[in-house]
Amino acid sequence: MKKLFLVLVLASNLLIAQRNVSIIPQPVSLQINQGAFVIDNSTAVKFNTADKELKLAVNFFSAAIRNISGKTLLLNDVAKNNIVFKIAKTNGIGDEGYTMNVSPSSITIVANTKAGVIYGIQSLLQTLPAIRTNEVLQVPCMSITDFPRFKYRGMHLDVSRHFFSPEFVKEYINLLASYKMNTFHWHLVDDQGWRIEIKKYPLLTSVGAWRVDQTDKVWASRPQAKTGEAATYGGYYTQEQIKDIIKYAAERNVTIIPEIEMPGHVASAIASYPALSCTQQQQLPLTGGNYSGMSSNYCAGNDSVFTFLENVLTEVIALFPSKYIHIGGDEVEKGPWKVCPKCQTRIKSSHLENEDGLQSYFIKRIEKFINSKNRKIIGWDEILEGGLAPEATVMSWRGEAGGIEAAKAHHDVIMTPGSPVYFDHYQAGPEGEPLAIGGMNTLKKVYDYEPIPKELNAAEAKYVLGAQANLWAEYITTAEQVEYMVLPRMLALAEVVWSPKENKNWENFNERLKNHFKAFGQRGLHYSLGNFTVSIKPSSQNGRLFVDLSTEILNAAIYYTTDGTEPTLSSNIYAIPIEINASLLLKASTILNGQIMGVKAARQNFVMHKAIGKNVTYTNPLSRYYQADGPNSLTDGVRGTAAVGKYWHGFNGDDLIAIIDMGEEKNIQNIAIGCLQNYNDWIFLPQSVKFETSNDGNVFTEIKTVNNPIDINTKSVMFDFKTDFPILSVRYIRVTAKNNLCPPDHNGAGKPAWIFADEIVVE
Numbered sequence: 001m002k003k004l005f006l007v008l009v010l011a012s013n014l015l016i017a018q019r020n021v022s023i024i025p026q027p028v029s030l031q032i033n034q035g036a037f038v039i040d041n042s043t044a045v046k047f048n049t050a051d052k053e054l055k056l057a058v059n060f061f062s063a064a065i066r067n068i069s070g071k072t073l074l075l076n077d078v079a080k081n082n083i084v085f086k087i088a089k090t091n092g093i094g095d096e097g098y099t100m101n102v103s104p105s106s107i108t109i110v111a112n113t114k115a116g117v118i119y120g121i122q123s124l125l126q127t128l129p130a131i132r133t134n135e136v137l138q139v140p141c142m143s144i145t146d147f148p149r150f151k152y153r154g155m156h157l158d159v160s161r162h163f164f165s166p167e168f169v170k171e172y173i174n175l176l177a178s179y180k181m182n183t184f185h186w187h188l189v190d191d192q193g194w195r196i197e198i199k200k201y202p203l204l205t206s207v208g209a210w211r212v213d214q215t216d217k218v219w220a221s222r223p224q225a226k227t228g229e230a231a232t233y234g235g236y237y238t239q240e241q242i243k244d245i246i247k248y249a250a251e252r253n254v255t256i257i258p259e260i261e262m263p264g265h266v267a268s269a270i271a272s273y274p275a276l277s278c279t280q281q282q283q284l285p286l287t288g289g290n291y292s293g294m295s296s297n298y299c300a301g302n303d304s305v306f307t308f309l310e311n312v313l314t315e316v317i318a319l320f321p322s323k324y325i326h327i328g329g330d331e332v333e334k335g336p337w338k339v340c341p342k343c344q345t346r347i348k349s350s351h352l353e354n355e356d357g358l359q360s361y362f363i364k365r366i367e368k369f370i371n372s373k374n375r376k377i378i379g380w381d382e383i384l385e386g387g388l389a390p391e392a393t394v395m396s397w398r399g400e401a402g403g404i405e406a407a408k409a410h411h412d413v414i415m416t417p418g419s420p421v422y423f424d425h426y427q428a429g430p431e432g433e434p435l436a437i438g439g440m441n442t443l444k445k446v447y448d449y450e451p452i453p454k455e456l457n458a459a460e461a462k463y464v465l466g467a468q469a470n471l472w473a474e475y476i477t478t479a480e481q482v483e484y485m486v487l488p489r490m491l492a493l494a495e496v497v498w499s500p501k502e503n504k505n506w507e508n509f510n511e512r513l514k515n516h517f518k519a520f521g522q523r524g525l526h527y528s529l530g531n532f533t534v535s536i537k538p539s540s541q542n543g544r545l546f547v548d549l550s551t552e553i554l555n556a557a558i559y560y561t562t563d564g565t566e567p568t569l570s571s572n573i574y575a576i577p578i579e580i581n582a583s584l585l586l587k588a589s590t591i592l593n594g595q596i597m598g599v600k601a602a603r604q605n606f607v608m609h610k611a612i613g614k615n616v617t618y619t620n621p622l623s624r625y626y627q628a629d630g631p632n633s634l635t636d637g638v639r640g641t642a643a644v645g646k647y648w649h650g651f652n653g654d655d656l657i658a659i660i661d662m663g664e665e666k667n668i669q670n671i672a673i674g675c676l677q678n679y680n681d682w683i684f685l686p687q688s689v690k691f692e693t694s695n696d697g698n699v700f701t702e703i704k705t706v707n708n709p710i711d712i713n714t715k716s717v718m719f720d721f722k723t724d725f726p727i728l729s730v731r732y733i734r735v736t737a738k739n740n741l742c743p744p745d746h747n748g749a750g751k752p753a754w755i756f757a758d759e760i761v762v763e
């Protein structure tokens, strides 16, 4: 009897231990042992006081313990039990790794550097309560060896589109640090606000940091400011505040990389100093996404622009100790350079090929200056256009292609692809979620991200320094919303960039996440409970259309309806793929523990026609980024919407040539293909669409070629190219959509466009 009791006690101790060890990111190796170390008033911290760096780490730890318990730890005193911090040469854990051993009488954290000690402390803190408590502070006995997979682990924040207070910036940095993210990319400059005090150019902040307040309107629909309207929205960080934030970050091993955007996205600088633009015309600070008639580029032909930038960068470099200065470089609208005499003179005198060459000239000239100050540049992947600056590190955001190209050219790369690490995109819904810029990056999608692309060999892969999530703030107006967009996706990213690939485990991550949700709640942080949106995925099998339903939520069920009503607890339970053989509206909800989860059911309309479920083959390859629901998405009965990329098959620069095999000869009398134009995203309707039929799959007869009737400068439109004809009996249909070029005033003027198509409808 007694023995059994002992076993039960041990088992329950172990249970406590396991419950409390939910470290994110998952350590390289973690062994949990029996028993616990108790932190109380007779616990001492031991460390070498001569080591100033170590002293900072100890201060950080002592303050954290005081915060959660009110206890003040003894320092280097005789004590009942000890927490020992040591910087000592330790093989195999690198600059940021640590080992931690917890026994009932001691906790020992050893690392090669202060950074490693800090990360040991972060792991330790994750085993303790998150807020002030009278609970006994028990640390389960365990031993950990831990170090990061990638040396660059970044989070970005756009403080231009919305201004976030210095206090919130610190909270954000603290949150990063808790999950061992080591870089804060501070996007301080953009069109809608200049946010860093520059002593030599006071108008940058007295003018460029303030705009007419239209926070009540959606970004894209804000009217431009009128003369006389008060500019009351904004703010900036003084150099003193910035120094304080840098110090706060350094205490947590977070490096701040400032982004001083150029040569585009600088309407705020131009509002402050109009002579910086090509037109040199006065303009008011932008209120949102309406750029019409506004300049947003520096003039690349004007030497005084470079003098200005060198002066700005000199102050920036004096403030920020970071090795890297981010110089932006993205989305330069090159039209104004084409019509600017100074820019054109520069192209000629410097023997540049065109405006891409001018962009490259601009970045290289700035790089030379930054290198002369012993710093290095990072730029968005557009800096590849026209030739990469010699020492530049590339941030790959338009997918991974730029990163792959740069790594193959032996340049360092940071992966920040829109899918899946733009955290301004939806994480669930979109029904029931706060309005977001578009896209869908769920927690699982982030968790499954692999920063090393398959295209790179082992030597090239070494140039991938790590990954970063970006948080643009056009649609994010409050600190609470920042928290909501970042939590818990940042935790998934932390595990991507820190933990060994083989230690990643989605189920286990979800299990550990529960403790973190509890901590967020206790700390009053806003976070997303998860993506309860059912994924509705059509799939064709032998000419028939089925729908697979799935949920990211573990141990959940899916209930669905096909009559347009909302699912209830008495609706059909999903078990096997559902065959679709009539037009219908499918709705589906996630059910967890007997409750319908999420605000709204996922929904999808299916439109039946004669080619539904039929096989489609393409002559030119489909872009790997726009595959919709897979190979037969053009015959799945699902029509696209202009705002959401996931419905469309995309072809980058190629014609879309699709052959549909109807399986047997069928009587048909019309064919249509749905296409999308989104001017700003380089997606244009095809120049023309040719419809052909065949009965042997070799010899095709043209029915009709339909030319594009829509104005090429139309911003956004969905259009069906179609043809009607007297009834024909055919087995094969070939549709050829001819790729367009970006029009003359477009950012990509003369370059091949994208074709996006959602469905080939055959009746």
Ligand code: ACM
Residues within 6 Å of the ligand: 330, 331, 380, 397
């Ligand atoms: C970007 O998202 N424009 C870098």
Ligand code: ZN
Residues within 6 Å of the ligand: 277, 278, 298, 299, 300, 301, 302, 336, 337, 340, 341, 342, 343
């Ligand atoms: Zn110019």
